[in-house]
Amino acid sequence: MKAAVSLGDLVARGLVEAAEAPALLPVEQSFRIRLSGAMQGAIATRDDPVARQFIPSVQELDIKPDESGDPIGDEVHSPVKGLTHRYPDRVILHVTKTCEVYCRFCFRREAVGDEGHLSQDEIIAALDYVSVNPAIREVILTGGDPLVLSPRRIKDLVERIGAISTVDTLRIHTRVPVVAPERMTEALVSAFETRLTVILVLHANHAAEFTDAARAGLRAMQRAGIMLLSQSVLLRGVNDSLPALEELFREMLRCGVKPYYLHHCDLAKGVSHFRTTIADGMALMRGLRGKLAGPLIPTYVIDIAGGFGKVPITPDYVVAGATPGEWRITDWRGGVHDYRDPHCTTDAQSVQTILQKA
Numbered sequence: 001m002k003a004a005v006s007l008g009d010l011v012a013r014g015l016v017e018a019a020e021a022p023a024l025l026p027v028e029q030s031f032r033i034r035l036s037g038a039m040q041g042a043i044a045t046r047d048d049p050v051a052r053q054f055i056p057s058v059q060e061l062d063i064k065p066d067e068s069g070d071p072i073g074d075e076v077h078s079p080v081k082g083l084t085h086r087y088p089d090r091v092i093l094h095v096t097k098t099c100e101v102y103c104r105f106c107f108r109r110e111a112v113g114d115e116g117h118l119s120q121d122e123i124i125a126a127l128d129y130v131s132v133n134p135a136i137r138e139v140i141l142t143g144g145d146p147l148v149l150s151p152r153r154i155k156d157l158v159e160r161i162g163a164i165s166t167v168d169t170l171r172i173h174t175r176v177p178v179v180a181p182e183r184m185t186e187a188l189v190s191a192f193e194t195r196l197t198v199i200l201v202l203h204a205n206h207a208a209e210f211t212d213a214a215r216a217g218l219r220a221m222q223r224a225g226i227m228l229l230s231q232s233v234l235l236r237g238v239n240d241s242l243p244a245l246e247e248l249f250r251e252m253l254r255c256g257v258k259p260y261y262l263h264h265c266d267l268a269k270g271v272s273h274f275r276t277t278i279a280d281g282m283a284l285m286r287g288l289r290g291k292l293a294g295p296l297i298p299t300y301v302i303d304i305a306g307g308f309g310k311v312p313i314t315p316d317y318v319v320a321g322a323t324p325g326e327w328r329i330t331d332w333r334g335g336v337h338d339y340r341d342p343h344c345t346t347d348a349q350s351v352q353t354i355l356q357k358a
């Protein structure tokens, strides 16, 4: 099935009612539309969790005052075109602005959609920056979606990064294995033959996105020695329930993918209808504990607006008591237990004091 790339295509395929289209025109003018063939096939009803991620809504026109075009601060830390250097030991290389799908909640929704990739000269300039900064140990390919590049271009990029002796790890952030599994060819898998440790971070948000073709592509990557991790976004109306998250993470592990990050929905423009509260997210994480084994549970994280980085949001299982060494610990059923740390006898050994010194 061909990708749907306009409101007209969505109407023609019965994914948007003709009567709804006029109200959606301003959405199409603001944010790109693209829905891959595989994801059209995964949609069962117009309002299901897959459809909600890709079919435009008039709610996207409701832009809140604290929403921004660059909610995680990519531009704040960009020393060279196409490169973000936020943390000392890693850089993000935005190799393309193109994706196989345009997700309605994307935190880069104002940056993605331009056809076109970084030019060869721009890639060389970005990698020159990496090679003169030996503290950089990891290059993360993102976009857009880096796996829309041809296997030949990816192989060339992998070889150039592998030639920088100070880099150990190559990470790829992608939605392609689920949204366009036909791209997971032998040529693509073999493009990642390198001395580098390669980590593929799959972006998927609902178990219904996984097809047999997606499962086969992910297993092929795993057989090639590529480490498979995931990132998902907690999305109201898509996966903000314990059964949806449980099934998503079980499906990932069935495909050899370790659930890694569950992102709190960023402050991108026009996505407030997808955003849960942090309290809701913490309650869901607490609910998963005990239901799922440890390897199935990702870390719930938030990117601090303005480019200050990502931090975990953890339900408070352990809180300090009144005196140093005293703790109150909550188990997965909600039972509260006192714990006396036998090694902590003075205030100098309390967490706050140690953190202040660090």
Ligand code: SF4
Binding pocket: 098, 099, 100, 101, 102, 103, 106, 107, 108, 109, 112, 143, 144, 145, 175, 203
């Ligand atoms: S595939 Fe990724 S970069 Fe592209 S629109 Fe979706 S979330 Fe954004």
